[in-house]
Amino acid sequence: MTENELIWRLAGGSGDGIDSTSQNFAKVLMRSGLHVFTHRHYPSRIRGGHTYAEIRSKATPVRSRGDGYNFLLALGDSFARSPDEEAYYGNEEVKPLVENLDDLRDGGIIVYDEGLIDIDDVDSVLETSLEALAAEHDWHVYPLDLRDIATEHGREVMRNTAGVGATAALISLDLDPIEALMSDSMSGDALEANLTILQAAYDQVRDEHEIDHDVVLPEGTHEEAPVLLSGSHGVAYGALDAGCRFISGYPMTPWTEVFTILSQHLPEYGGVSEQVEDEIAAAGMAIGASHAGVKAMSGSSGGGFALMSELLGTAEMTETPVVFVEAMRGGPSTGMPTKPEQGDLDHVLYSSQGDSNRIVFAPGTIEECYEQTRRAFELAYEYQLPAIVVIDQKLSGEYRTVPDSVFTESAPDPDPGTVLTEEEIEDAAHHASGSYLRFQYDADDGVVPRTLPGQKGGRFLTTGNEHNPAGHISEDPENRRRQVDRRRAKQEAIRETLDETGTHQTRYGTEDARYGILVWGSQQSTVFEAVDRLNETDDSVSALGVSEMMPFPESDVADFLESVEEAVVVEMNSGGQFRGLVQRELGAYGDRLYSLLKYDGNPFEPAEVVDGVRAVITDDPSVAPPTTRLEPTKATNSR
Amino acid sequence: MSAFNAIGADQEVDTDAFTPGVEPRATWCPGCGDFAVLKTLKQAMVERGKNPDEVLLVTGIGCSGKLSSYFESYGFHSIHGRSLPVARAATLANPDLEVVAAGGDGDGYGIGGNHFTHTARENHDMTYIVFNNEIFGLTKGQTSPTSPKGHKSKTQPSGSAKNPIRPLEWGLNAGATYIARTAAVNPRQATEILVEAMDHDGFAHVDFLTQCPTWNKDAKQYVPYIDVQDSEDFEFDVHDRDDAAQMMREADTRLHEGEILTGRFFVEEGRPSYSEEKRQTGQMPDEPIVEQYFDENAEWKPSSDLLDRHR
Numbered sequence: 039m040t041e042n043e044l045i046w047r048l049a050g051g052s053g054d055g056i057d058s059t060s061q062n063f064a065k066v067l068m069r070s071g072l073h074v075f076t077h078r079h080y081p082s083r084i085r086g087g088h089t090y091a092e093i094r095s096k097a098t099p100v101r102s103r104g105d106g107y108n109f110l111l112a113l114g115d116s117f118a119r120s121p122d123e124e125a126y127y128g129n130e131e132v133k134p135l136v137e138n139l140d141d142l143r144d145g146g147i148i149v150y151d152e153g154l155i156d157i158d159d160v161d162s163v164l165e166t167s168l169e170a171l172a173a174e175h176d177w178h179v180y181p182l183d184l185r186d187i188a189t190e191h192g193r194e195v196m197r198n199t200a201g202v203g204a205t206a207a208l209i210s211l212d213l214d215p216i217e218a219l220m221s222d223s224m225s226g227d228a229l230e231a232n233l234t235i236l237q238a239a240y241d242q243v244r245d246e247h248e249i250d251h252d253v254v255l256p257e258g259t260h261e262e263a264p265v266l267l268s269g270s271h272g273v274a275y276g277a278l279d280a281g282c283r284f285i286s287g288y289p290m291t292p293w294t295e296v297f298t299i300l301s302q303h304l305p306e307y308g309g310v311s312e313q314v315e316d317e318i319a320a321a322g323m324a325i326g327a328s329h330a331g332v333k334a335m336s337g338s339s340g341g342g343f344a345l346m347s348e349l350l351g352t353a354e355m356t357e358t359p360v361v362f363v364e365a366m367r368g369g370p371s372t373g374m375p376t377k378p379e380q381g382d383l384d385h386v387l388y389s390s391q392g393d394s395n396r397i398v399f400a401p402g403t404i405e406e407c408y409e410q411t412r413r414a415f416e417l418a419y420e421y422q423l424p425a426i427v428v429i430d431q432k433l434s435g436e437y438r439t440v441p442d443s444v445f446t447e448s449a450p451d452p453d454p455g456t457v458l459t460e461e462e463i464e465d466a467a468h469h470a471s472g473s474y475l476r477f478q479y480d481a482d483d484g485v486v487p488r489t490l491p492g493q494k495g496g497r498f499l500t501t502g503n504e505h506n507p508a509g510h511i512s513e514d515p516e517n518r519r520r521q522v523d524r525r526r527a528k529q530e531a532i533r534e535t536l537d538e539t540g541t542h543q544t545r546y547g548t549e550d551a552r553y554g555i556l557v558w559g560s561q562q563s564t565v566f567e568a569v570d571r572l573n574e575t576d577d578s579v580s581a582l583g584v585s586e587m588m589p590f591p592e593s594d595v596a597d598f599l600e601s602v603e604e605a606v607v608v609e610m611n612s613g614g615q616f617r618g619l620v621q622r623e624l625g626a627y628g629d630r631l632y633s634l635l636k637y638d639g640n641p642f643e644p645a646e647v648v649d650g651v652r653a654v655i656t657d658d659p660s661v662a663p664p665t666t667r668l669e670p671t672k673a674t675n676s677r
Numbered sequence: 678m679s680a681f682n683a684i685g686a687d688q689e690v691d692t693d694a695f696t697p698g699v700e701p702r703a704t705w706c707p708g709c710g711d712f713a714v715l716k717t718l719k720q721a722m723v724e725r726g727k728n729p730d731e732v733l734l735v736t737g738i739g740c741s742g743k744l745s746s747y748f749e750s751y752g753f754h755s756i757h758g759r760s761l762p763v764a765r766a767a768t769l770a771n772p773d774l775e776v777v778a779a780g781g782d783g784d785g786y787g788i789g790g791n792h793f794t795h796t797a798r799e800n801h802d803m804t805y806i807v808f809n810n811e812i813f814g815l816t817k818g819q820t821s822p823t824s825p826k827g828h829k830s831k832t833q834p835s836g837s838a839k840n841p842i843r844p845l846e847w848g849l850n851a852g853a854t855y856i857a858r859t860a861a862v863n864p865r866q867a868t869e870i871l872v873e874a875m876d877h878d879g880f881a882h883v884d885f886l887t888q889c890p891t892w893n894k895d896a897k898q899y900v901p902y903i904d905v906q907d908s909e910d911f912e913f914d915v916h917d918r919d920d921a922a923q924m925m926r927e928a929d930t931r932l933h934e935g936e937i938l939t940g941r942f943f944v945e946e947g948r949p950s951y952s953e954e955k956r957q958t959g960q961m962p963d964e965p966i967v968e969q970y971f972d973e974n975a976e977w978k979p980s981s982d983l984l985d986r987h988r
Contacts, residue, residue, distance in 0.1 A: 069988075263988070264988075265984050265987035265988055266987050266988075267987045271987070274980075275980035275983065276980075278978075278979075278980040279979060279980045281970070281977065283966050283969070284766070284769070284770065284966065286762075286766065303983065305959060305960050305961070306978075307978050308962045308966065308969060308978075309962075309966060310769050310955065310960065310961050310966060311960070312766070312769070314762070314795065315791050315792065315794070315795040316791060318759065318762070318791075318792075319759075319761075319762040319791070319792055319795065320762075321762075322755070322759045322761075322762025322763050322766070322792075323762045323763070323765065323766035324766070325762075325763055325766070326735070326753075326762060326763035326764060326765065326766030326767045326770070327766040327767065327769065327770045329753060329763065329767065330733070330766070330767040330770035330771045330774065330967055331770060331771065331967035331970060332770040332771075332966050332967050332970075333970075334766075348756055348759075349756065349759065352755060352756050352759075356753070442981070442984055442988075445979075445980055445981045445984060446979070446981045446984075449977070449979065450977040450978070450979050450980075452969070452970055452975070452977050454970040454971075457970075459680065459971070460680065460681075460682055469698055469699060470698055471697060471698020471699065471749070472698070472749075473697065473698070473699065473749065490681070490771075490967065491681075491730075491731075491732075491733040491751035491767065491771065491774050492681030492683055492684045492730065492731055492733075492751075492771055492773065492774050492967075493680070493681055493682075493683060493730065494681075494682045494683040494686065494730050495683075495730060496683075496730060496751075497729050497730050497749065497750055497751045497752075498751065498752070499697075499699075499745055499746065499751075499752035499753075499754065500752070500753055500754070501745070501746075501752075501753075501754035501755075502738075502754065502755060502756045503754065506699075508699045509752070510697075510699045510700055510746055511746060511754075
């Protein structure tokens with residue numbers, strides 16, 4: 039907690055360029071030798087509505103958001119102003135300032151655009167004065183007319199640049215890396231104007247304000263070359279390196295990010311991207327492309343993924359390999375389109391009629407997004423079944439510095455999996471009439487190699503109906519049993535492969551800990567940060583981040599739970615779906631599993647996990663944060 | 678060198694080559710129009726010199742979906758209404774395949790109607806055969822999207838209050854570039870039309886009237902049929918969109934009155950197929966995408982080539 043860090047929050051109106059400005063600033067901080075982590079908060083609107091982006095930076099790797107922040111740049115909401123005299127939006131234009139004060143740490147900095155934000159309005163909304171609050175919290179307030187600086191040297195939209203210049207002056211950040219970055223992305227008059235504005239704001243702060251705060255830029259250097267990217271990039275780049283050359287999709291937040299990245303790059307990688315009429319078509323097309331031999335991906339978020347359900351089962355029944363991404367957001371129904379939630383675990387595990395037979399991975403970090411997407415392709419194409427990579431709006435959209443070696447260490451792997459060549463087809467078992475026996479009973483690990491349309495001598499029928507070894511529809515009980523058993527055998531084979539070649543669970547914290555935290559997906563890093571804090575005091579805590587949802591890593595989870603006395607399952611939903619999965623798979627430990635749940639649209643902050651776990655350790659539920667719900671153990675499900 | 682040597686193979690085949698050993702005999706009801714689709718499709722394949730290993734037949738669900746069980750080729754019997762997405766993706770993965778999708782009127786014009794619209798719009802190089810029997814057969818005789826207004830069934834006991842779909846005009850408006858209607862009672866014309874449809878570079882929509890003697894009409898009710906190209910009563914330019922629209926409207930109206938007009942209703946030459954469009958605009962490689970997985974010399978560009986933008 040004592041390590042110096044800058045947590046810079048840029049607040050303004052949705053549509054004011056908050057995202058691009060913050061990403062550029064994050065890159066500047068990265069280039070200055072710091073590790074950075076970004077968090078976005080935005081409403082489901084294109085224009086208007088209050089939004090902010092937060093960048094946490096320090097000399098050592100950053101895993102998650104911090105608790106609160108220490109630098110506010112409040113731009114004012116330019117879209118909040120109504121052209122009518124009767125301002126429809128009321129006092130909305132002051133929100134970027136007044137709505138962000140709760141989390142601002144004592145001693146923090148406030149820069150606000152007095153060109154847009156009227157201090158009298160601020161005080162009347164606050165029902166006290168900003169000055170009084172600042173005195174109380176030791177906040178250092180720097181009002182600046184950013185709009186005026188921007189319009190004097192360029193255009194009003196460039197006030198973000200003025201804000202960045204002011205920030206640099208206040209934290210003693212050199213302007214060179216900012217100017218270099220601007221030169222990368224702009225040219226001509228726009229570049230000139232922005233450079234002038236940057237300098238003017240910098241100078242104005244230096245000339246007109248006495249800098250008397252303690253917030254300073256941390257100093258650091260990178261041991262490995264860093265890149266700044268998001269979980270969506272991790273998934274997309276993992277797909278590219280797995281040899282994925284086909285993607286089909288329909289826009290839906292937040293899945294659109296993965297879809298967009300792959301759509302932009304697939305053609306230059308010799309592949310194809312298809313935006314189609316609906317998610318049913320998207321799923322069907324990925325299956326069709328894969329059936330014809332191309333490694334294919336589709337995906338969506340909860341609602342769109344629901345439309346893919348029936349075809350997901352078709353991929354299982356026809357044994358067509360395919361990879362789906364499910365980028366979760368708050369549900370049910372339209373839910374909260376731009377907010378993260380982990381409410382779709384049951385949905386991705388069991389969606390579609392019949393017993394499910396698929397791979398489900400829930401990566402917890404950007405690195406894991408990359409690795410597990412590659413693994414999902416590898417296993418899907420080896421074992422001929424669908425694999426789902428489930429992420430959420432938090433992981434898909436947060437940018438963080440990661441070492442570039444994550445992406446450079448292993449070469450692309452375009453292996454099409456268990457597919458015969460025409461030469462091999464000649465020696466393979468055929469029906470007397472010449473068609474290939476695609477669904478023979480006796481097969482290692484349940485997998486019969488595929489042939490592909492157009493291959494000589496490989497023709498076969500596949501169907502979503504139950505079928506016999508030749509792929510023709512059959513309702514014979516003996517055949518049914520043997521085919522179901524063969525397909526199910528893949529689950530055990532995949533489990534063994536994972537256990538032998540390396541599982542995707544991550545253990546973190548004290549060995550021989552008394553208390554455990556079980557976590558899955560995007561909350562992993564936040565939990566690990568909480569573990570550090572708990573162990574800094576006298577607590578003895580260890581965490582297990584679980585990524586393999588199906589086939590379930592029984593021994594990894596059971597061993598972990600055996601090693602602790604009590605464990606808290608931390609997840610962003612209201613039903614405790616992962617705790618349910620653990621109990622379903624292990625049939626035990628109900629008497630030592632608590633649930634710490636959060637479902638208000640915001641991801642856990644480390645302090646909330648710390649307090650939630652302390653509530654269990656001290657047996658005092660009142661310590662649990664009010665933004666969460668702590669569920670007790672279920673004594674009836676014990677070992 | 679291709680990894681798909683069945684495609685374009687110089688091989689003499691007869692219709693028996695398209696008869697599967699597993700289920701050589703179709704089990705549709707006696708007198709069913711579906712037999713004619715099977716027979717004429719086999720004949721058309723032979724006439725086009727195709728072999729079973731270069732054909733991908735994707736079917737939906739219903740009596741019509743059983744076509745892939747009785748037709749020897751690569752077959753994908755998909756689910757209700759979803760044959761077109763599966764089929765059209767295969768044309769992108771491997772444009773040299775002969776891709777045919779088939780399903781019933783409920784499958785194509787009802788549950789799969791959105792896919793019909795958009796597959797036609799995109800003009801994929803493939804053939805879509807709709808078995809139009811104006812009824813749901815396999816589920817025992819419910820009113821379908823092409824059933825005439827007033828049609829009574831167990832699920833519409835007082836008669837359908839809906840006007841039927843007009844499939845030909847729908848295909849035209851959506852963007853299909855070859856649109857024909859044929860009938861099971863006229864196998865000679867059906868074979869010719871299927872040959873033309875498969876030859877056509879673009880989305881060919883064949884509305885195939887297949888009588889359902891069990892739940893709807895028997896073959897007699899589709900006779901006499903009139904070929905609009907042969908009849909002197911109809912003068913229209915099959916390449917003219919407006920003429921075609923008018924002729925289609927006429928044909929569907931008369932169908933509901935019991936008069937059967939068949940033939941080619943619209944043919945647009947020269948519009949590039951979807952694969953061609955994508956290739957011309959740099960969105961798809963010239964070589965079939967699937968070949969690179971079997972090409973030892975293929976270069977697999979790593980994702981790390983993209984990292985500069987993140988530094």
